[in-house]
Every structure is written in C-alpha cells, then in structure tokens.
Amino acid sequence: MAVNRQILLAARPEGLPKESDFRLVAGEVPSPVEGQFLVKINYLSVDPYMRGRIREGKSYAEPVEVGDVMVGGTVGTVVQSRHPHYQPGDVVVGYWGWQEYALSDGKDVHRFDTSLAPMSTALGVLGMPGMTAYFGLLEIGQPKSGQTVFVSAAAGAVGSVVGQIAKLKGCRVVGSAGSQQKVDYLTGELGFDAAFNYKEASDYVAKLQEVCPDGIDVYYDNVGGALTDAVFQHINVGARIVVCGQIDQYNATEPPQGPRLLWHLIVKRARAEGFLVFDFAQRFGEAQGQLAAWLREGKIKYRETVVDGLENAPRAFIGLFGGENLGKQLVRVAEQGSKGTA
Numbered sequence: 001m002a003v004n005r006q007i008l009l010a011a012r013p014e015g016l017p018k019e020s021d022f023r024l025v026a027g028e029v030p031s032p033v034e035g036q037f038l039v040k041i042n043y044l045s046v047d048p049y050m051r052g053r054i055r056e057g058k059s060y061a062e063p064v065e066v067g068d069v070m071v072g073g074t075v076g077t078v079v080q081s082r083h084p085h086y087q088p089g090d091v092v093v094g095y096w097g098w099q100e101y102a103l104s105d106g107k108d109v110h111r112f113d114t115s116l117a118p119m120s121t122a123l124g125v126l127g128m129p130g131m132t133a134y135f136g137l138l139e140i141g142q143p144k145s146g147q148t149v150f151v152s153a154a155a156g157a158v159g160s161v162v163g164q165i166a167k168l169k170g171c172r173v174v175g176s177a178g179s180q181q182k183v184d185y186l187t188g189e190l191g192f193d194a195a196f197n198y199k200e201a202s203d204y205v206a207k208l209q210e211v212c213p214d215g216i217d218v219y220y221d222n223v224g225g226a227l228t229d230a231v232f233q234h235i236n237v238g239a240r241i242v243v244c245g246q247i248d249q250y251n252a253t254e255p256p257q258g259p260r261l262l263w264h265l266i267v268k269r270a271r272a273e274g275f276l277v278f279d280f281a282q283r284f285g286e287a288q289g290q291l292a293a294w295l296r297e298g299k300i301k302y303r304e305t306v307v308d309g310l311e312n313a314p315r316a317f318i319g320l321f322g323g324e325n326l327g328k329q330l331v332r333v334a335e336q337g338s339k340g341t342a
C-alpha cells in the first residue's frame with residue numbers, strides 16, 4: 001500500500017513554535033474519482049504568514065484547527081488523472097499543505113511552465129513571494145529613479161526580490177539582514193548599495209543615517225518593531241512605507257508597546273500602507289512574465305534554502321524566525337521524477 005505522510009497541527013503554539021506543536025501521521029494515498037487528479041508533491045513552502053494561521057481566531061483567513069493538515073503552497077506532479085484537463089506528468093501549483101500526496105479537482109490550481117525556471121521557483125521568485133515583492137514595491141512603494149529604497153529582511157524570499165527590482169528601477173538600495181553572510185550576499189551578489197546586520201547595530205537611527213545619508217523615500221517593511229520605529233524617524237517628505245510583514249511580532253504573546261511615531265507621517269506628508277499579495281491576484285500572470293524575463297536576462301538572481309523530507313517541515317518553518325534561510329525556504333518532499341504512486 002502506498003503511504004501518504006502528512007503533518008498535522010498538534011497544538012497551538014505559545015510564542016515561538018516548537019517541533020512538538022506538529023505531528024507526523026501516515027495514511028493511505030487517496031485515489032482520484034471522475035473529475036479529480038492525484039498530485040505527488042515535490043516541494044512545499046514554509047512561510048512566515050503560517051504563524052498567523054496557527055493562532056486562535058481569524059485574521060484574513062480561517063485558522064488551521066488542531067488536528068488539521070498544515071496549510072501551505074506546494075508544487076508537484078500529476079501522477080494519476082481522471083480529470084479532462086490534467087495529465088500525468090503535468091507540473092501543478094496548489095495549496096495542498098504539508099503532505100506527500102493530494103487530490104484536486106483543478107480549482108485554484110495552475111500549471112507551472114518548467115521551461116521558465118526549475119519547478120521550485122513556483123514557490124519563490126516566480127511564486128507568491130515574487131508576486132509580493134513585485135506588487136508591494138511597484139504599486140504601493142512606487143519607487144522613482146534616484147530615490148532611496150530601504151528594505152528589511154532583505155536577504156529573504158521577498159526582500160531579495162524587492163531590492164533587485166528597486167535597483168532595476170534606478171534606485172539607491174539599502175537592506176538590513178541578520179548575519180554578515182547575508183550582508184555580503186546583498187552587497188556582493190545582489191548589487192545592493194549598502195546593507196547592515198541589524199543584530200549588531202545598537203543604534204538603528206544612527207545606522208540608518210550612515211547607510212541612507214539622503215533619507216529614505218521608500219521603506220519596504222518586512223519586520224516591524226524597533227527597526228521600523230527608527231525608519232519613521234528617517235523618512236523623507238512624501239515617503240511611502242510598504243507594510244508587507246511584521247515578523248518581529250509574529251510570536252509575541254502580548255501586544256507590543258512601541259513608540260507612537262505616526263506624527264512623522266504628518267510632518268513628512270508620508271504614507272504607510274498595508275497590502276495582501278492576493279489583492280493583485282488578477283495580475284499574477286503579468287508579474288510572473290516580467291520576473292521570468294528578468295531571470296532569463298540575468299537581471300534578477302535568487303537563492304533557495306532547501307531542507308529534505310516532509311518530516312523536517314516544522315524545523316524549516318521554525319527556522320524562519322531565527323533567520324536560518326538565505327532566500328526562499330523550501331522543503332523538498334520528493335525529487336522531481338522520483339518513483340511513487342503512478
């Protein structure tokens with residue numbers, strides 16, 4: 001009997017999630033009925049937003065219940081089909097969560113063209129994080145040539161794409177990240193104009209003055225917290241703050257009490273705006289086409305940190321909060337073309 005291993009939410013985490021908040025189970029691989037196909041998952045994505053999904057109460061989506069399969073984006077290969085539009089061998093992207101096999105009726109699924117790039121990029125630079133970077137920066141941030149763009153968590157999946165697009169738009173680009181290796185990657189491989197290790201900077205305001213001497217026109221905020229408080233004090237007139245993520249606060253057990261700095265938005269006639277990538281779902285094709293073209297032309301680079309084995313998904317997820325990933329964090333569930341239920 002072919003086995004489908006799954007990872008369930010075992011308990012709602014308090015603070016930083018632990019591996020024991022998740023549980024591995026094994027069951028039978030399901031068989032497609034008429035109108036369905038069976039997907040063997042090759043890669044699954046672990047993402048910071050999942051911390052919100054395993055919290056009690058609805059945010060912008062229903063929470064995962066204890067005992068449910070963990071949610072998440074996946075890319076895989078059709079291995080059996082009784083669906084008229086999908087054939088074995090098709091590479092498909094869907095929201096099938098932390099498991100090895102899934103059934104689909106084709107709803108909310110799209111094919112991934114592996115002539116563009118390896119299938120793993122469907123979850124990274126050519127997937128949700130790439131879309132987030134593209135629309136967050138260009139639509140909310142509206143960078144202009146010659147302006148200064150500062151991006152936090154700059155060596156991650158979203159941040160690394162934001163910085164490179166901002167460079168392509170003629171901006172001066174500065175990033176923060178949590179290690180010297182990441183800082184070197186930003187200024188070396190990705191062409192950032194400056195970067196710093198926020199874990200070693202004691203005075204963020206002074207640091208920002210040093211690395212952004214002309215002030216900040218666009219802040220692409222992936223982290224929130226004290227770093228964002230410092231940015232508010234260093235924005236230019238007409239600045240745009242793109243509120244993309246607040247990872248610094250995702251494990252907080254009490255509402256954080258920060259400085260209240262909104263008056264800087266008044267003084268600087270600036271705008272801070274949150275968004276969800278899915279607000280731009282109708283335009284994902286446009287963004288994917290542009291990002292794929294930039295990849296092909298060598299104008300954008302990407303990195304992936306890949307952990308092998310479904311059983312290691314919780315560890316990979318928890319690692320996001322310690323900055324263990326460079327670029328997109330993925331879990332390889334099965335090699336492409338590996339043997340399995342067919």
Ligand SMILES: NC(=O)c1ccc[n+]([C@@H]2O[C@H](COP(=O)([O-])OP(=O)(O)OC[C@H]3O[C@@H](n4cnc5c(N)ncnc54)[C@H](OP(=O)(O)O)[C@@H]3O)[C@@H](O)[C@H]2O)c1
Pocket residue numbers: 047048049128129132153154155156157158159176177178179182222223243244245246247248249275276277278320321322323324325326327328329
């Ligand atoms: N609005 C949307 O629709 C949307 C969509 C996707 C993602 N997001 C948000 O965008 C942000 C980046 O997501 P991603 O998928 O690209 O993740 P990522 O940047 O690839 O991974 C998370 C990174 O955050 C950094 N980090 C963790 N804890 C931190 C802290 N307390 N302070 C500062 N940095 C911290 C770590 O890097 P360091 O080594 O640098 O600490 C880690 O590598 C997240 O906040 C996420 O929730 C929003």
